[in-house]
Amino acid sequence: LKSPYSGGHLEVIVGPMFSGKSEELIRRVTRALIARQRVQVFKPAVDDRYHESAVASHTGRTVGALAVGDVADIRAHLSGEGPLLQASAEMPDVIGIDEIQFFGSELVPLALELADAGVRVILAGLDLDFRAEPFGCMPDLLARAESVEKLTAICTQCGAPATRSQRLISGRPARFDDPVVLVGAQESYEARCRLHHVVIH
Ligand code: ADP
Structure with a gap:
């Protein structure tokens, strides 16, 4: 699947547990790496320290990721200290974030800023909680995304x-x-x- 969007944009991958969200994120990220794009993947840390980690699907496929405590950690990792994220030589072409239901609503402005700065943003997470109620800021992200895949x-x-x-x-x-x-x-x-x-x- 070649991305039909030339500039920065937001792709959201949702579905219940075991639907292959991580698998799909890994697939998209792997293809970007094959295309020699600069890629950074984040995932929520169980403890809240930065560390090198990996996104793994239930089938065992993995891709390198940085485990972060919260959205502020992602922002700090990506930015020079300025308040707004700027397109820059260091900014990745593609940013993937897995398990986004574990992050707060600050994820929405971050995703939009990154897309506005020219980044292809790929987010994966649960659309519904265990009660089948919309999860956190997911309705907002789904409405704002250029592309939504429900698995x-x-x-x-x-x-x-x-x-x-x-x-x-x-x-x-x-x-x-x-x-x-x-x-x-x-x-x-x-x-x-x-x-x-x-x-x-
Ligand atoms: P998610 O990130 O959505 O939780 P993963 O990408 O980690 O999903 O794992 C998806 C894989 O889980 C499937 O390819 C399949 O091998 C396995 N799996 C286990 N139980 C189920 C199930 N009930 N339905 C579909 N896939 C399942």
């Missing part, structure tokens, strides 16, 4: 295309108002279709 996984219950992430707490569907972190519980996620996605109210 599906396979429903673990029926094999249909899965658009949602089922949260299970000790094997049972999670409640709508369960805290995001439940201490001491066994938590897992499955890809599910609309019919088989369950949220207890």
